[in-house]
Amino acid sequence: MSHNHSHGHGCAHEALGIEDELEMGIQYSLYAKIDMMNVECLNEETEGSGKTVFKPYDQRMDFSKFVTSDADEELLFNIPFTGNVKLKGIIVMGANDDSHPKKMRLFKNRPKMTFDDTAVQPEQEFELERDSNGVIEYSTKVVTFSSVHHLSIHFPTNYGDSNTTVYYIGLKGEFSEAHHHGVTICTYESMPSVSDHKNGLLDKVNHRVQ
Template sequence: MSGHRHGRHGCDGDHNHDETPEMGLQYSLYSKIDLGNLECLNEKCEGSGKDVFKAWEDRFDFEKYVESDADEELLFNIPFTGNVKLKGVVVVGREMDSHPSKMKLYKNRPHMTFDDVGAPGDQEFDLHPDNTGTLEYSTKVVKFSSVHHLTLYFPTNFGSETTKVYYIGLRGEFYEAHRHGVTICTYEARPNISDHKTNAFDSVSHEVQ
């Protein structure tokens, strides 16, 4: 999938976007990530994978980044605190050689490892070097309309022995998980049954009298 264009619109759903005040709101899904259970495989410094999921206005904070360890591969297992409709992904690097060159997305496959990434991704992209955060890779929204777990796999870069990522932006919509349904059923079961029984006995006794 070579021959990508750097113009207004490119291949595979990637396009440049203009900077607007609303960008911070659009890329706010980082706040809906369950960071305590986020996994980054092959990170050189433990826990550094979490640092790349941050506010849009902090995307140029190059003090914090994740670097791969044994080779150029990086794999992120990203659980959300609810359901997400994922619309786009931004990947910011700094040095061209260490910038990831490919990205594979997997939907709702928790705890993936490097043994699992041979399977085709739900969507795959050829990446361009981007140190400004202006290039977005648009997802197939129908396919990524109900995501509670997202895996991002970066298999290669542009020539370096290790891969560095400084920012990953996720654009989309968030929906609270519907966990209250069971609670409602539990509450309704006991008092309603007892209420009905009491009313039935009362009505019978009144009729007998």
């Protein structure tokens, strides 16, 4: 019997409900911890376009922001963070055609990588499925990527097009402030969780009842 679902990672994630979308948005929020001023994308057709693929999860379908490779199908991102990251997952979203990246190679803490540097063994690599909805997650080796201050992502090839296009790269994980000095005074802005709100609402109701 024939069906249209792709096998592998994508089957369980093809239709996301509103709660799933919100949860994914919370999980894939590391884009806010990227040092955007110093992000590099090598072989991008339009200068600065590589930075635009790091955006909120709920804006991943904004097709006005994307990067396309220039001379050939390769793309190389150098992504510095503003602190240390424990990287847990990545989403790569392209078009549903042959320009979609086919392989992804991850390098940890190697600032200013060039294509010559990609000859070394990556910390991890993945065979990518076509994902035009941004729903396929690739889990990283958490032990390997437990203290990342710089991430390089190399897309060496695609599904057969002469150029590669990426619309969204999502990064999931935990962030901690970097402490470069002996004494650092940090102001932490904590995001309230859903559970905090629930407890608060219950407290208010209880007070009213009493």
